[in-house]
Amino acid sequence: MKFRVYxxxxxxxQKPHMQDYDIETFRGMMLRDALKAIKAxxxxxxxxxxxxxxxxxxxxxxxxxxxxxxxVTPIADLKEPVEVRPFPGRPVIRDLVVDMTQxxxxxxxxxxxxxxxxxxxxxxxxxxxxxxxxxxxxYECIMCGCCSTFCPSFWxxxxxxxxxxxxxxxxxxxxxxxxxxxxxxxxxxxxxYKLFRCHSIMNCVEVCPKGLNPxxxxxxxxxxxxxxxx
Ligand code: SF4
Ligand code: SF4
Ligand code: FES
Numbered sequence: 186m187k188f189r190v191y192x193x194x195x196x197x198x199q200k201p202h203m204q205d206y207d208i209e210t211f212r213g214m215m216l217r218d219a220l221k222a223i224k225a226x227x228x229x230x231x232x233x234x235x236x237x238x239x240x241x242x243x244x245x246x247x248x249x250x251x252x253x254x255x256x257v258t259p260i261a262d263l264k265e266p267v268e269v270r271p272f273p274g275r276p277v278i279r280d281l282v283v284d285m286t287q288x289x290x291x292x293x294x295x296x297x298x299x300x301x302x303x304x305x306x307x308x309x310x311x312x313x314x315x316x317x318x319x320x321x322x323x324y325e326c327i328m329c330g331c332c333s334t335f336c337p338s339f340w341x342x343x344x345x346x347x348x349x350x351x352x353x354x355x356x357x358x359x360x361x362x363x364x365x366x367x368x369x370x371x372x373x374x375x376x377x378y379k380l381f382r383c384h385s386i387m388n389c390v391e392v393c394p395k396g397l398n399p400x401x402x403x404x405x406x407x408x409x410x411x412x413x414x415x
Contacts, residue, residue: 186210187266188219190230193277201277203268210260217244217256220269220281232281239394242329246281247272252331252392272334274343287343288330291351295373297358300366316362323357323402325395326350332389332399338382345378349389349399352380356402359409371410380406 186208193201208222220232232255234244239257246255247270249263260267275283299310333339333348347355355374358364374380380403389399 186219186260188223189266189268190223190280191270192230192280194229194279195277205266214260215256216246216248216253216258216260216263216267216269219260219267220244220246220255231279240327242327245272245329245331245334246270252335254329254331254394257394272330274334274340283334285330288333288348288350291333291343291347292328292354294347295351295355295358295370296366297354299358299361299364300369301363302365310363312362319360319362320357322397323353323360326353326357326397327395329394331392331394332397335388335392336383337386337388338384342378342382346382347374347379349383349403352383352406353397353399353402355380356406359406367409368413371406371413374406374410380410 188206188208189203190206191201192204206223206226208219210219217234217237220234224230224232232244232246234256235241236243237256239254242254244255245252247253248255248258249268252272269281271277271281271283275285275288278284301310328350330350332353333350336349338346339348355370359367359370383400383403385400385403387400393399
């Protein structure tokens with residue numbers, strides 16, 4: 186099977202280019218297996234991966250124009266030649282490895298932990314099964330970055346717009362019955378950029394390998410803000 190892969194080593198002084206590889210395939214082969222086969226042919230090629238099970242979130246790449254996790258992408262579903270590029274809109278460190286610092290900064294900015302005004306109980310903070318259910322579709326995010334790096338609003342304003350991953354996570358804490366910092370969380374999201382730069386284009390929903398829906402989460406935050414304002 187033919188692959189066309191983005192190659193760039195900023196230290197080499199050469200310009201980025203696409204390099205062709207021919208890979209022998211096997212039944213059930215995933216894109217990560219193909220990238221490993223390329224690496225076996227050419228040890229100068231760099232890409233990130235770890236768990237191989239769609240859990241660690243480290244092997245996100247852009248494949249034939251769409252962001253995907255390599256280890257859960259069957260090559261049988263891909264059109265030849267398979268074009269593999271780094272995530273769009275992020276600085277390239279080498280080949281398919283990008284700098285995700287800004288993405289992690291945005292996650293950190295939403296303060297992704299439970300905040301309490303009341304003293305924490307000695308054993309546990311109780312939650313009803315119905316309230317626990319509200320976190321389904323939110324807590325499963327593996328922080329792969331497929332969504333944020335496929336979001337046009339994040340490409341243009343990565344420092345000001347929090348992006349779909351951070352906003353999904355912001356809603357994860359706003360929706361949690363155990364969290365007691367709703368007002369300060371909403372105050373933080375005020376303004377034209379952090380939240381409201383989302384134009385509901387839904388690229389994020391299209392590419393999430395866990396089937397999550399950041400656009401819906403963003404809609405819930407906007408509703409809550411409106412309620413707070415009236
Ligand atoms: S819906 Fe919002 S967050 Fe998702 S890709 Fe579009 S602009 Fe980005
Ligand atoms: S919301 Fe989905 S695409 Fe975005 S970081 Fe989480 S798991 Fe990845
Ligand atoms: S290698 Fe861990 S998610 Fe793909």
